[in-house]
Amino acid sequence: MAFEKQIGEFEQRRSKALSMGGPKKLAARKAEGVLNARERIDRLVDPGSFLESGLFATSIWPEARERSPADGKIAGYGKLDGREVAIVSNDFTVMGASSSTVNTSKVGHVKQVATRHGLPMVFLGESTGARMPDVMGAAGICSGDRPTQYRRTRETPWVSGVLGHCYGSSSWYAALADFVVMRKGAITAVSSVRLTSMAIAEEVDPEALGGWRLHTEVTGMVDLAVDSDEQALDAIRRFLAYLPSHCNEAPPVRPVPPESGQDARRILDILPESRTRVYDVRKILALIYDAGSVFELKPRFGKSVVTALARLEGKTVGIVASNPMAKGGAIDPDACDKAVSFLVLCDSFNIPLVFMVDQPGFLIGIEGERKRAIGRVMNWMNAISLVTVPKISVVMRKTYGQAVLNMGGTGNADEMVCWFTAELNFMDPRSAVTIVHGVTEKDDPARFQELLAEMTKGTSAYDAASINAAHAVINPADTRDYLIRILDVHRMRMSNGVGEHLMRTWPTSY
Secondary structure, X not given: OOOHHHHHHHHHHHHHHHOOOOHHHHHHHHHHOOOOHHHHHHHHOOOOOOEEEOOOOOOOOHHHHHHOHHHHEEEEEEEEOOEEEEEEEEOOOOHHHOEOHHHHHHHHHHHHHHHHHOOOEEXXXXXXXXXXXXXXXXXXXXXXXXXXXXXXXXXXXXEEEEEEEEOOHHHHHHHHOOEEEEEEOEEEOOOOHHHHHHHHOOOOXXXXXXXXXXXXXXXXXXXXXXXXXXXXXXXXXXXXXXXXXXXXXXXXXXXXXXXXXXXXHHHHHHOOOOOOOOOOHHHXXXXXOOOOXXXXXXXXXXXXXXXXXXXXXXXXXXXXXXXXXXXXXXXXXXXXXXXXXXXXXXHHOOOOEEEEEEEOOEOOOHHHHHOOHHHHHHHHHHHHHHOOOOEEEEEEEEEEOOHHHHOOOOOOOOEEEEEOOOEEEOOXXXXXXXXXXXXXXXXXXXXXXXXXXXXXXXXXXXXXXXXXXXXXXXXXXXXXXXXXXXXXXXXXXXXXXXXXXXXXXXXXXX
C-alpha cells in the first residue's frame, strides 16, 4: 500500500498525542470522579464537532517530548448548539498543564482566531502555573513578546471553568472571563498552596487560600459554584446560550415556553404591602420572565442586588433587581461591584437591561467606607451613563436617595415605570422626621405621625407620573406585557441590535 510507512507513523504519533498522561493517571482521575481534559471537551461541545489545533505539539526540550503529548493544553474549536466556539482545556495529567513556550503559542493562536472570526472563548482551567525550570533565569522569564496576552476588549465572550487546582495562567484567564463557574473542591489563587506556605513560613489551608466560598462570597470573581465537572460544563453551555457569538450581533432568540407569564397575577401575593417587610424578589422575577429562563450570576456575592440573565418573548435581557431578603435591599460596596460588572457584560454584548427596584438606599457605615463605598457608587454611575443598550427601570415598591439614580431613575434609564405600589423619596420618611425635626416615634407619637404625613407627601407613583418622572404607572400583573412592548419600542433597530460598547475595556476584576 502506498505511503504505508507514513500512515503507520501518523497513527502512532496521533495515538501517542491522544494518550494524555497515560492510563495510570487517567484511571486515577476517573476514580476521583473527575473528568479529564478531553472528556470535558466531549461533554461541552456538540457530538463529533471538536476540531483540534496543535495536537502534535510537545515540549520544546527534546528530553521531555515523549512525556508531553499536546504539551499539556488541548486547544481547538467545537460547536455549542451549532455555534462555533474556541476552547482551551488544560490537561493536568501532562506536566500539571504547566505553561510553556509551545502551549502558550497554542492558546494564543486559538484566541486570535476567536477574536478575528467572532467565536466565544472557553477556558477549562486546571494548572500548576509556569513550567519550571523552563522559565527560570532572564532568558526564561523575559522571552517572547506578548503585550496583548491578557488584553480584554470584549470582541467575543470569554468563559472560564475552574475545575481543579488553578494557578498561573488558568487563574489569570478566570479573572479575565465574563463568566466563571467553579467546581467545589477546586482551588484558584496566584500561587500554589506549597509555594504560598513557603513564602509566608506557615501552613496554608487550600480552601481558605482560594476555595469556592472565598471566590463566590468574598472576592466575587466566581459567578457560580457547582458540585461536579458535568454541572460546570452545563452551566457554560447555558450561559453562552444567552449571548451572541461576538459583539457585532444581537443575542440569539429562543422559543417561548407556553406557560410563561401565566401566573403574573400572583405578584401581589408575594409583594408585601408594608415597605419594611422582606420578600424574595426571585419569586417575582420567575412570574414575569420566560418560564425557567432566569439565570442568576453571583448569587452568593453582594446579595442585596440580584443580577441575572433571562428572556422575554425569547429575547435575552439582563436584570438588576433589588433583593429585600438581604440587608433589606440596601446596596453595599460588593453589590455595587456586582452591578457594574453586569452592566459591562450586558452593554458589551448587546443585552437590554431591566432594573427591578425596591431599595432603601446605600448601606452606610464604617465597613462600607473602608471598602471605598463612595468610589464604587460612582463607578456604577459612570457605568450606567456609558450603557448604550436599552435600559428600563421598574419601581416595584420603594426607591430612595442617590440609589434612585443608580437604579435607573431621574433619566438614567430610557423609560421609568412605576407599579401603583411605588414610593419615591430622598430617604425613608421615618428617618427624615427624626433627622429634620429631632422627633422620635417613641418620645412623641402624635407629633411624629403628624410630621411623618408631611414627609410622605408627594412620594407616590402618581406624584412621579404627574411630573413625568415616571413614564407610566402600571398594575404589577401587567409588567411582562409592558416590558415586552416597551423593549420592542427601544430595540436598537438602526444598528441591528448592536450597541456602541463604550465599556469594552472596563476591567473584569478591580
